[in-house]
Amino acid sequence: MTVAPPRPTAPLDLTRAALPATRRWRNTVATGGMVAALALAAVPLALICYQVLLKGAGSISWEFLTEDIPNSARRAGGGIAPAIVGTLVITGTAALLAIPLGVLGAVYLNEYGKSGPLAKFIRTMADVMTGVPSIVMGLFIYVIMVIPLQQQSGLAGALALACLMLPVVIRSTEEVLRLVPDDLRQASAALGARRWYTIVTVVLPAAVSGITSGAMLAVARAAGETAPLIFTTGIVYQSNWSLSGANTALPALIFKNASEPFAAANGRAWGAAITLVVLVLAATVIARLISGRFAVKDR
Template sequence: MTTTTTAARPASSAPAPADLRRSALPLRRRLTDGFAKGLMVLALLVALVPLGLVIYKVIEAGAGVMSLDFLVDDIPNSARRAGGGMGPAVAGTLIITGAAAAMSIPLGVLGAIYLNEYGKQNALARLIRTMADVMTGVPSVVMGLFVYVSYVLLVKEQSGFAAALALGCLMLPIIIRSTEEMLRLVPDELRQASAALGARRWKTTVSVVLPAAISGIVSGIMLAIARAAGETAPVVLVAGTAFVSNWSLSGDNTTLAAQIFKNAGEFFPAAQGRAWGAALTLMAIVLVFTVAARLISSRFAIKER
């Protein structure tokens, strides 16, 4: 009695389309593929040119005035005066942007969770998406005017809180839409596996869905924070003017973006130097917080094995 030696071969031995080498593809497909890659690389290089020029110019013009004193000294009350610093603007940027983030990030993330995990395509979810899309395109000066009319005139005081409220309204739709898109990219298999283990929906969302999408969520949040930190019109309209540091949300305040706008329009070299220094400081602050947010999010992200 003989045994059959032609056992079933492993499925992995069968050639698969994904295993085909590039050299085995037709010449026309290889040329098309190379041409498309070349166009993408060229587009990337073209996009990097203006970005590189902006970074180079800001560093070149702002490095000359950068020092520890520049970061902590008060703003001169006269544009023609040399010296001084951006201490009040640094403090105002951190306080106002931080308060705006504290208001908008929880609301934005929770709103996105409702839209993607609970609301789906019901009437309320569609209304929220539409309003978020509309708010995304609202100019910042319009949001500043809205806060000025609805809050500043009501309390009869310009303040850092009013500026934080305006910036928070600008950040909210960006966080909602970007977070929802990241949650959509999480495979449904992860949700189904968690549900099969007996986890409730909220537990699945907190322990499975959010960690899987945390990197993309953090990227959207940092884009919103960067936009808020660079906004000028709402701050000029509702925050007032400050020449000394104000570490509270009450009373007049200022930000680096507002000081860039005010000093760049002056004809005096001292004021223009302070504008370039404020621009470099703002870029550095955004970079530091972006790197820190990346490091923190990587701690909670689901690691691929």
């Protein structure tokens, strides 16, 4: 014989009001706190976008995007084309150098080295490199490349930016690879696949979306850097599509023009700021579209 559960004596009250008051206000306070934190975090972001658009939108025109930089910052007119070209060439080259190297490094750390002494050493060095100020990277390339060759160049700038991006790519990619379930590696191994084949056909495709995020974060950071480029690329007023020879970039142009007292220079800096934000946004969107073609949907 089973014992019947005790019959409730009062009518059941399942409304929120029946919960103890402390539980109710704690929930309210916690929810309110989270909303407030989100709002606070969004304020500077919104203000930056607003300010950049407000001050810079006026200077954007076809001529602004396509003409050479005037030799004198105080002169109105002219454009910022050489800086756009420089940013594309230098950041693009840096990404081509750092992303494949960084992803392969992360594959070594997570799939082969694991917790071996060499992997631990590389991991620590990558962490240390993440903390190295960007100007130190610039100085490093200046000393080992620009001084011996007696030549500033886009390539030198790209190398400095690549040094900056590499540890970010390695560490973010490794974190993403760690999230790929081991079940998948085992399933592949049980079918007779070698390790490299499993990595190329199963592990990397499963992680491609996260790898792209990490890589684009690194690209965005590098695209906005001024310090590593000061010694390494120099300054030019005409577009230079090649990696050799001095070059310039948008952050450097912003730095130079924003520190001038002239209205024309300041307007040019704001316009360049918008251009830089839009370029980084466009690069991110394009990378997402490309990785979306490789990524596998869950549904």
